[in-house]
Amino acid sequence: MTFRFPQQRWRFLFAMMLIAHLITTDVSAEAAEPSPADNWAHWRGPEANGVSRTATPPVEWSEQKNVQWKVAIDGAGTSTPIVWGNKLFLLTATNTGRIDPTRPKPEDQPDRVFGIKYPNTYYRFEVLCLDRHSGKELWRQTATELVPHEGHHRDNDFASASPTTDGKRLYCWFGSAGLYSYDLDGNLLWSRDLGKAHVGASLGEGCSPVVHDDRLVIVRDHSRQSTIHVLDALSGEAVWEQNRDEPNAWATPRIIEQDGRPQVITAASNRIRTYDLNDGDVIWECGGLTGNVIPSPVVEDNIVYCMSGYQGHSLLAVRVNGTGNLTDSKAIVWRKERGTPYIPSPLLYDGMLYFTQSNQAILTVLDAKTGDAIIERTRLPGLSNIYASPVGADSRVYFNGRDGTTLVLERAEELKVLATNRLDDQFDASPALAGNQLFLRGSRFLYCLAETETSLRRHSSD
Numbered sequence: 001m002t003f004r005f006p007q008q009r010w011r012f013l014f015a016m017m018l019i020a021h022l023i024t025t026d027v028s029a030e031a032a033e034p035s036p037a038d039n040w041a042h043w044r045g046p047e048a049n050g051v052s053r054t055a056t057p058p059v060e061w062s063e064q065k066n067v068q069w070k071v072a073i074d075g076a077g078t079s080t081p082i083v084w085g086n087k088l089f090l091l092t093a094t095n096t097g098r099i100d101p102t103r104p105k106p107e108d109q110p111d112r113v114f115g116i117k118y119p120n121t122y123y124r125f126e127v128l129c130l131d132r133h134s135g136k137e138l139w140r141q142t143a144t145e146l147v148p149h150e151g152h153h154r155d156n157d158f159a160s161a162s163p164t165t166d167g168k169r170l171y172c173w174f175g176s177a178g179l180y181s182y183d184l185d186g187n188l189l190w191s192r193d194l195g196k197a198h199v200g201a202s203l204g205e206g207c208s209p210v211v212h213d214d215r216l217v218i219v220r221d222h223s224r225q226s227t228i229h230v231l232d233a234l235s236g237e238a239v240w241e242q243n244r245d246e247p248n249a250w251a252t253p254r255i256i257e258q259d260g261r262p263q264v265i266t267a268a269s270n271r272i273r274t275y276d277l278n279d280g281d282v283i284w285e286c287g288g289l290t291g292n293v294i295p296s297p298v299v300e301d302n303i304v305y306c307m308s309g310y311q312g313h314s315l316l317a318v319r320v321n322g323t324g325n326l327t328d329s330k331a332i333v334w335r336k337e338r339g340t341p342y343i344p345s346p347l348l349y350d351g352m353l354y355f356t357q358s359n360q361a362i363l364t365v366l367d368a369k370t371g372d373a374i375i376e377r378t379r380l381p382g383l384s385n386i387y388a389s390p391v392g393a394d395s396r397v398y399f400n401g402r403d404g405t406t407l408v409l410e411r412a413e414e415l416k417v418l419a420t421n422r423l424d425d426q427f428d429a430s431p432a433l434a435g436n437q438l439f440l441r442g443s444r445f446l447y448c449l450a451e452t453e454t455s456l457r458r459h460s461s462d
Helices: 007-032 453-461
Strands: 067-072 082-084 087-099 121-131 137-146 169-173 179-183 188-192 210-212 215-220 226-232 238-244 254-258 261-266 272-276 282-286 298-300 303-308 314-319 332-336 347-349 352-356 362-367 373-379 391-393 396-400 405-410 417-422 432-434 437-441 445-449
Touching: 082 432, 137 179, 210 254, 215 261, 226 261, 254 298, 298 347, 347 391, 391 432
Parallel strands: none
Antiparallel strands: 067 445, 082 087, 087 121, 121 137, 169 179, 179 188, 210 215, 215 226, 226 238, 254 261, 261 272, 272 282, 298 303, 303 314, 314 332, 347 352, 352 362, 362 373, 391 396, 396 405, 405 417, 432 437, 437 445
8 A cells, every 4th residue: 555645745745845944054054154253263263352252272291282283384474374264374484595687785884773684595484274173284475576675684584474364355464575465265356556655774574454344454654655545355456555754663453443434543653543444545644663663553542552662661441433643632532751662562351450560571461441550560470572472262361472472461450370381482473362272383383282182182171
């Protein structure tokens, strides 16, 4: 005997199966789409302040403990790696050793400050993509190969600007060697030559690009005509460009939305300036920083915090809703003239502003609203020199020393050290966080640190 469903029931079951398939497909597609909050798409993280709201990085590690993977990186680069989805991106510049006979040999060049020499060999400027979970190289692209027109400080390199992504395209800035955009599979979309920068004392370039609403921002402050460029992120075509009255500076800009108007906040020696992202008009400006500005601005509750630490110390907390010249105005909420960083950028973590003095391991933590000291000029135990910017996640703060030592602090109103960790490398690049992983780029290796199953079982039994 054969059992037959009525035709209506078959239609009903088919419709239910189709609906279930569509729902499952939508959910899977949504789950596969990375969330900006879960990634590290900018060198200072998803909020451009050094904080991840979703990451749970390890507290303890060593060369033998909690190293998920470790890979050697060719060439030199102090740019921070960025993470999107399962991919990690970083930049490097490799000296090929191939000589340009028209360039003077280093030994024949005049003496310069810091012993800086101009290269006479070709460098290969490369973009690398690694699998975030295994460290396996997924693709590598050579953006260009050329002889740099200037040298750099011994602690700088030709790949010190970090890449950035909007989740659709990757933007890689090698300074005078050019700007390159790729899709996330490594296909070149466009490139732009913005000309040569002439950095005072040939210290090298380093400001990272920033992307917002399909607009890509590049700031070039150097010893000749400084500029800010805004490009169409899809095509690389110029949207607007403005000259800047600024000497050397390396601070990556910060983009915010204020009253529905996107603003580009730039920190430099003569002025902090905000530009209208759409047309380049200067909205407001404010003097008060010292020279060679490197720390990037951070923003919270409509206040921007800008600081510098070369030939003096300065920190300004400025309301972002002003117009015109705000120097010495009531728009400056508070200011400080002690203990600010030279190279590292600050960490702004839920009302607590963390920064170190010059390039030393002397910590200050301020109440961001009032400027009152929570921790004032206190030495971080076990650390000496610091170039990397601190990061924060899971109620913890991470400070990386140049010698491979990382101090993990509890985010608290007193100095509470949770761990002191050591790796066998030199670290000048800032850390990156995503998921349960902490990425540290050394001078020789890139480390992915995460708690192993053994560590997780130990913690769960404690």
